[in-house]
Amino acid sequence: MTDKLKEKEEFRYAPIGVFDSGVGGLTVAREIMRQIPKERIIYFGDTARVPYGSKSKETIIRFSRQIIRFLQSKGVKAIVIACNTASALALETVQPEFDIPILGVVKAGAKEAAKVTKNGKIGVIATESTIESQLYTKEIHSHKPNAQVLGKPCPLFVPLVEEGWLKDPVTVEVANRYLEPLLESGIDTLIMGCTHYPLLRSTLRQIMGEKVNLVNPAYETARELKSLLERNGLNNDGKQNYEGAMHEFYVSDAANKFKNFANSILPYGVDTTQLIHIEDY
Structure with a gap:
């Protein structure tokens, strides 16, 4: 050798x-x-x-x-x-x-979301910087050019997770406020665009319902x-x-x-x- x-x-x-x-x-x-x-x-x-x-x-x-x-x-x-x-x-x-x-972690999550969406409406929850970068939108469009991508910054999620408040009523209330406009828009796929967010999966699922795909880039x-x-x-x-x-x-x-x-x-x-x-x- x-x-x-x-x-x-x-x-x-x-x-x-x-x-x-x-x-x-x-x-x-x-x-x-x-x-x-x-x-x-x-x-x-x-x-x-x-x-x-x-x-x-x-x-x-x-x-x-x-x-x-x-x-x-x-x-x-x-x-x-x-x-x-x-x-x-x-x-x-x-x-x-x-x-x-x-x-x-962005490219893999974007590719999966583009693959699983049926109606082409994809939500992205992430930090302010990630949403402002538009990288998820760019990567999703590289796989599905006609997709409608709706980004929602959720700045309070990270400190709530870091505190361990995964199912606290405060966290559920904050999540409801963040996710309401995405629910109303009719998305069928939601990217958990921050690696802290899968730790809130049960809360997100409870709010979004069973019909929305939750994509975990991890x-x-x-x-x-x-x-x-x-x-x-x-x-x-x-x-x-x-x-x-x-x-x-x-x-x-x-x-x-x-x-x-x-x-x-x-x-x-x-x-x-x-x-x-x-x-x-």
Whole structure:
């Protein structure tokens, strides 16, 4: 085996980097664990600077570069930007700057929504920055040019999720107010365009009813990641199966709060969450 081939063979056992502004990206990590359980994950939640949704493009790009450099220092073989805001505002800029595959969450979700809609009316709930970027509209139209895309910023959802108020009456009331115009418009498909939002799925389903498709970009992104790893010979072939024991979690603030939340939604227990100073990267 040549040195280059040996290096690639060893690289397939390297971990996957996943990052988000906070706990929302755990929905993506959870899907990766379910769909490709032999892979290790190194997760970073930028809990000191959450939410990202109201910040400028320049700031999101700077944050993303710092986090990608941190994940690269951990030897990851691929990175998933498990944050719709960072995917919409930073992915296009940072992808060519680094020499490993970097995936976002917008394209996979948009493609699935275009596929499942019957009446061509698609709603997108997301942060203010993601809606303003128009990226979901652009990506949906690349698959379904005549689709009617209705975006609705939901800025209160992220702080409610970060507080763990997933089924609180306040959250239900806020969701009702946000979703009412989308319901009245007659959409048949709703993209949960922020990785925090699938944690509100039961509330969203209760309000939207059974006839509206709820698209979870986390699920589609994990599927896209699996395909990318297989195409490039980077998938863990099972000779080293970590079964959750080697996942690592890092945050920029509130480590215990993050760990407790992660333990409530992930299939594997999180023993430790390490605090780092992300501005050093």
